[in-house]
Amino acid sequence: MSSQYLTDSSSIYRSTPTTSNDNRNSRSIATNSSNFARDEKSCSSSSTIRDSSLTSSLPTRRPRTSASTRVGRGGESHSFVVAVIEGRGIASEVGMCFIDLRTSESILSQISDSQTYVKTLHKMNIYDPAEILLSVTSVEPSKSKLCKILEDNLPFATIVPIGRKYFNDSIGLNYIKQYGLEDDSAALILGLTSKFYCLAATAAVLKYIESSQNIFFTNHSIQFKYQGCEGTMMIDCVTARNLELICNINSPNNNQSLYGVLNKTSTSMGARLLRTNILQPLSDAVTINTRLDSVEELTRDEENFFSIQLALKPFQDIDHLITALIQVPRKPTIKHSEQSINNIIILKHTLKLIQILKDSLAGCQNSLLVAIRELLSDSRLITFEDLINEVINKDITYQKSSLGLRNQRCYAVKAGFNGLLDVARQTYKETVNDIYEIVENYNNQYEIPLKIQFSPSTGFYLSTSTDVLNEHQLPLIFINVCKKKKMLTFTTLELIKKNTKINDSLTEVYLMSDKTIEDLISEIRCNIGVLYKASESIAMLDMLTSFAHQCTISNYVRPEFTDTLAIKNGRHPMRECLYTDPFIPNDTYANNATNFQLITGPNMSGKSTYLRQIVLISIMSQIGSFVPAEYASFRMTNQIFTRICNDDNMETNSSTFIVEMRETSYILQNITNKSLVIIDELGRGTSTHDGLGITYAICEELLKTKAFVFFATHFHELTRYLTVCPNVVNLHLEVEIENQSTMKYLYRVKDGSNDDEHYGLRVGKMIGLPNDIIEIASEISYKLKNLIDTNKAKSVSNKMIQRRKALLQLTHQLLQIKRSSNLDKDGFRRYLKMIQEEFVIRMEKIK
Structure with a gap:
């Protein structure tokens, strides 16, 4: 591989x-x-x-x-x-x-x-x-x-x-x-x-x-x-x-974003890869399915999953390590020599972790996981270990504390490369011991419990609690006193001298080690490409493990890729993770015969959540993640468009209407047949008639494409005017009217429109508008409503439209069976009979 x-x-x-x-x-x-x-x-x-x-x-x-x-x-x-x-x-x-x-x-x-x-x-x-x-x-x-x-x-x-x-x-x-x-x-x-x-x-x-x-x-x-x-x-x-x-x-x-929800990565490399994939999902079905296969294997084999997850956690950022190894300063400095030793210690630590991670992948069968294991088994990584072991003492390990890492740097290079190293190290060791003896003498002399602290900038210093002083002042020997809450930090002239001596001895160590370390780094640079590949492999594995982790804790399913968008009991990935109340799942179905869907419903009924849910689940499927649903099938999408925000843009002096028209124009210029479009509340920033006219014209233009369009609107006229188009589907968010002044939001998507419910009047009554205002508003609303032809649903033209839609849907079902059918002859015959019966029932209802 x-x-x-x-x-x-x-x-x-x-x-x-x-x-x-x-x-x-x-x-x-x-x-x-x-x-x-x-x-x-x-x-x-x-x-x-x-x-x-x-x-x-x-x-x-x-x-x-x-x-x-x-x-x-x-x-x-x-x-x-x-x-x-x-x-x-x-x-x-x-x-x-x-x-x-x-x-x-x-x-x-x-x-x-x-x-x-x-x-x-x-x-x-x-x-x-x-x-x-x-x-x-x-x-x-x-x-x-x-x-x-x-x-x-x-x-x-x-x-x-x-x-x-x-x-x-x-x-x-x-x-x-x-x-x-x-x-x-x-x-x-x-x-x-x-x-x-x-x-x-x-x-x-x-x-x-x-x-x-x-x-x-x-x-x-x-x-x-x-x-x-x-x-x-x-x-x-x-x-x-x-x-x-x-x-x-x-x-x-x-972290209330899709990235925040999916990011269960253990390394910085994996987090960066996840972020980029979310902003630029794949559109190649082979690569996506390879990722999905690996996620499925990780979710099935818990032992491998936990061992991989455990092996990933200790990794440092390998990309930053590579940068430190390949960048060279214009002038060499002591700081650079010190950092070079740090880099070699971190590289030694990383190579050991790579071996552990490689062993955790031993039982994996998926082609992508096997490819990652083989990349981590590159012989050049073993060569790196051998080169480092020739120069660096075997007992040198990576330490998280600054003092521990300084000690490791001091004793990193083997003494055989320079005999004077032992002298400098002995000076360092003796001076550190002197500091501990000095502090012990301070404790005995002044009867104050002193603690030795360390910081990379100042070296060793002292601290004590204000509670132990009992309102007595510190002796004058202690200088540079600083109070932090109930702690006092300070030092002495003697400690300052010892810190200076330590720094001088460390400088000697770094200078004498510099040539050896630089030669080692030069040899590593010759094959630096293997570290790039190792970093990419670990990042990919970390992202896949993150997907598997999220799938396990959130009950996700593996998506399929067909010509149809079909989601059963889909859930909003962010909302269900961030809120404790149970989320109401909804179904989604769209194909070439039903590619334009109008969604109506009162405010706060869940239209925007439903629209975002569809797109977010689609993005998750194309980055190789399982999705929050009971079943999910997607058509491969090459571009996503949204028109959601409806707030004014003060900086560019743009009103709501100007902003939404600009964004809609952008959609119309760039939409393709494989696009997925969601539009929420278009045309409300201007007059009712102008807004309805512009919205209708935009819908007609979108209907010329085969893109999947989900259009939420409060213009109920659209649900009637656009029914002449056979590929338009009307949906609404269900609301239960408990009495004349109370509504219960059910957050369920149902077929058909809900333009006869006068939800706005009920909301006005619920929030306490005066009764006389509600009565006048109701009278005007019902008069306007009566202007519409109430017998339109029974007209001959409407029946003809319904028949055309039924025929178009039947044609699409038959084409879909022809493209992807794995049924045997008996199953195929039964399925055709079921479609026939459904078609006959639907045509009888139209009569």
Whole structure:
């Protein structure tokens, strides 16, 4: 087996979670970007930057309908830098190169995009870049259309203008030859020779990183990956926000999102892979079913599942470790030497964990799990262990505490490589013992119970509780006193001297170990590609284990992929996990004969929840997860569209109606026959007649496609006017009228419309509107209602429409049997007879 199961459309989709350092890193990029911009004044006159602070003067708007919130748990921001360049021909060709400064992940992409740059924004939304590098000619004297769209949809990213001359495809190709992994570079270069724009973007982003960040990579150490849009589902920024795929709209810092519900991963690599897959699900049935097979095996074999889960928990972030190994500073420092020893200790720890994880996969039979096990069994990983054991003492292990890790660093390198190491280490050991003796003398002399504390910045210091002082002051020998609640921290001149001596001895150890460690790291870099593959394998395994865990605790089922959308007792994945009250499941059925479904019902009856439920379950199925239902069948979806939010956008001075018309226009421009569309409450931001007319026209346009459309509306006229179309289905959310002023929401989806119930009047009565207002409103409402032809349901034309619908449904059922039938002759005969009887009964009802 090879890594083919991991590289097609799974392992390449990763993104980076955030620590507190990420924000500082992003700010430092923005600070250095203006310096880099000033350096570009030497370019041609058409590319001259007139203002050295141009970056800070660029306005960034925050439209509420875009992915304006930093996606990710806890308001994550990412350290991706991307260079973007647009072709100048008739076809809009866009080249991009993403590089993550924390994981050294590099994604190349070249896309033939539309004038709205839908695919470009899709890629941007997945990786959420902190910096976007554009040619200075795209920014001034006037901003290009691409620049404006990026500003509007990525308001948290900083636009950095750089000279056009740095977008050079030949230099980009040389960069890939220089930095690309030797195992992958030949095939990658062959495929990229004609991708001039993404090569030009590669040259610009690497030059920018070298100039502004002072980050340099060793040769043949970066894993470049080319990624198009084929084989994946498109989810635009607005849809990702509306569906709360990564973060909750109201509370971005919590886990009330699809990512938060599904994220049971144990490693940072698995969490990043899960995030990227949710934003860009697969559309290849073979790959999806391979994932589903592995999840099914993990759920069946509990022993393997728990052993794999246990083996995954101790892993450090391997991507960050790879970055630390391949990046080299411009000038060597003691800090770098210290960190190099840390990296080797962490690598030694990681290699041991990989062996444990490989053993836990011994009983797996699924092809994807077997491929992961074989990648983790690569002989080069054993070679790494042998190289490390030749240099590092065998008893050196990874320690979580800073003091423990410092001790491990001190004794890491074998003394045989440098005889003076023992002298420096002996000094370190004796000085540490001296500190403990000094503190013991303090305890005896001053009769104060002192505790020895340690911090990486100050070294050893002392602490005691204020309760033991009994209102007495500390002796004057103790200096730098700091009070933290009921604890006092302090030190002495003697301790400061000992800490200085310790640091001097450690510096000697690091300097004498540096050459040995650097030689070891150089040998590891020669085969760094195996660590990339190991990281991808662990990330994939972690994500699959997370799916299996969620399936076990939430009673999910395996989805199927057919030409029909059929969900039995489907549940909203987020709502059922986040609320204690029982969730009311609902069925969903759509095919080519019933692809447009109108949903009506009063406010708070569950229409929006039902719409979101359908899309969320579809996304879960296409990332390889089981779904919350009793049975689920899906048609492969290539793009999802939503029109849900109906709030004003104050920043762009856009009303509710303007916002929804813009989003609807976007849907109409990009919809395909394999799309899944949900629209909630369209046309309510203007007058009733205009809103109804526009909504009707939009529905007619959507009906021209074979996309699955679920349309929730309060315009009950649509449920009558659109019945002339044979593929329109009317549904409603059931409500029980207990008396004239009380309603009970049942949250159940039923066939037909409910336009005769006058729910608005009852809601007004329930909340306490005066009776005279209710009476006048009822009178007007009933008069308007009587204007409609009440005998329409009995008309000849309506019966003809019903017959056409019945024939269309029968045709679709027969075609479906022909495409996918595993029944024997007797079963096939019985099924045809059942369809015949149902058709006869339905036609008799129409008479």
